[in-house]
């Protein structure tokens with residue numbers, strides 16, 4: 001990978017990252033924003049500063065973000081509630097992508113539940129908290145090993161048929177699991193853990209690229225570890241940063257993802273306005 005050059009005279013705007021059509025008909029700017037960091041530690045509880053959380057959400061929209069990722073499990077419920085309070089009624093073109101299927105029992109304590117009745121309630125409650133009549137992208141947060149996939153995705157298909165969900169995505173899946181799911185319902189996005197420091201899902205990314213399925217890398221900055229110069233994860237970034245002193249490590253990590261694949265839709269998370277602005281400026285970096 002070679003050093004980036006900053007595109008001249010362009011104010012930070014997610015639009016500079018280009019546009020991707022989710023499911024072939026739902027346009028989003030490729031650089032989005034993830035809301036897990038808006039809530040308490042371990043995705044549990046209220047934010048330390050709820051007003052800052054709402055400012056971050058509004059600023060993301062001002063900076064051209066049109067893909068905001070969330071989940072009922074963030075808080076739980078709190079990230080969706082903040083989004084509804086800060087942003088509804090939503091400007092045209094803003095896609096709030098949420099997820100269901102993970103329950104939370106405490107900070108960083110989770111269990112997967114994919115029963116039909118539960119997922120139907122999840123969608124109904126997300127609609128209420130987000131103040132939406134339809135969720136443009138609903139992602140099954142995890143496959144529940146105790147529930148047949150036909151039951152989980154059958155429930156989401158039923159909600160899609162009722163007009164409560166537009167498109168369906170998956171999270172933490174292999175190509176074989178995507179194919180299994182597609183026997184039940186069309187799949188338009190996949191959200192797997194992926195970053196410059198964590199390439200375990202390379203095969204799934206390549207599969208998504210071949211199929212035109214959007215790929216939302218979670219932990220795009222390795223949960224912040226990529227940005228800490230003393231961590232082994234940051235080694236490649238360190239050398240890049242030396243060649244491009246005007247770009248920050250966060251911007252390099254995100255620019256690399258955008259460069260890696262045209263189906264890549266990074267959703268970096270932050271609770272801070274200054275970090276949000278820095279991250280969105282990555283859309284104007286071009287890697288040669």
Ligand SMILES: NC(=O)c1ccc[n+]([C@@H]2O[C@H](COP(=O)([O-])OP(=O)(O)OC[C@H]3O[C@@H](n4cnc5c(N)ncnc54)[C@H](OP(=O)(O)O)[C@@H]3O)[C@@H](O)[C@H]2O)c1
Pocket residue numbers: 033034035036037069070141171172191192217218219220221222223224225227250267268269270271272274275276278279
């Ligand atoms: N599908 C899944 O299973 C799954 C799992 C986890 C996350 N997600 C989604 O993926 C999104 C992204 O993941 P993530 O937020 O966990 O990890 P991330 O984006 O890799 O990193 C976020 C961390 O980096 C810090 N950070 C962000 N920008 C920074 C900057 N410019 N300079 C210094 N530090 C910075 C944040 O702290 P500050 O708050 O201090 O900025 C936070 O601690 C989540 O928000 C969520 O929407 C999905």
